[in-house]
Amino acid sequence: MTLSAHTTRAVDLRVEPVDEVLDRVERSLQTRLNRDTVVRKRRSIGVRTDRDTWVRIERRGLDRIGVQGGDGTASAEALRGIAKPAWLVGVAWREESVMWRADETELLLGAPVSSAVVAEDPQLSEEWWAALNASLDALTAQHTNRIATPDTETLTQELVTRTINSVFPGVDTVVVEWRPAHADFNWANITAPVFCVFDWEDWGMAPRGLDAANLWGASLAVPALADRVRSERRGDLESRDGKLMTLFVAAKILGLYADPDDPRLGAAWETAERVVKGLRTG
Incomplete structure (x- = not known):
């Protein structure tokens, strides 16, 4: 066939x-x-x-x-x-x-770190984290007319609102900062021990913090690694739009098609509840 x-x-x-x-x-x-x-x-x-x-x-x-x-x-x-x-x-x-x-x-300079969602700490070097930060900072500083297509779906304000409000109703989801993003930034698309990011088919403009939020969401089964991602990308994830992207990613983990055996559920709920409270009182 x-x-x-x-x-x-x-x-x-x-x-x-x-x-x-x-x-x-x-x-x-x-x-x-x-x-x-x-x-x-x-x-x-x-x-x-x-x-x-x-x-x-x-x-x-x-x-x-x-x-x-x-x-x-x-x-x-x-x-x-x-x-x-x-x-x-x-x-x-x-x-x-x-x-x-x-x-x-x-050819890639290293092997993919793991599957998309990491199950154990990959023990990444300080040089690796520095290279990740340098690449993400360089990416967000550039310009494009492309629009990101995570999961092949065009990333619009309407999509952000629909996804977040499906799990966290009543949150003000208006995005202020749109920046270039890889849009599929997970552990299967980045390499180690030498940092390199590949599979760029979905890149384009997205709310600030999308890539950091995606990597955070893919790290939640390893709490120390998720904390490291949030620490390294604090500037993005603590911005208003970065908080929205945290909820955007969390909603995908916790939403209608959530896997009850997903080890990330508890950590996603805990962080999301804190973010929602901050957005409503901030």
């Missing part, structure tokens, strides 16, 4: 046959893909090439692309002062209501 989407059914690339897709990418990029190195995620595939580069292949519905064109990794090449692999070349094609895109980049 080919993955050309005549249907709108959900597709999980972790289980679908993808040989035809890999064959097409090899022909388009004129390289050989090492099938033994394939890394599958729900909507993307990563694989090493025979010229010691990395290719990321993504499947995204046209309704999830919008005016930005789905070229996040390529457009991120214009960003400066950020530790990330250089973009080399890309190719895209359409199949019915779906766009496929393959981007070739340099």
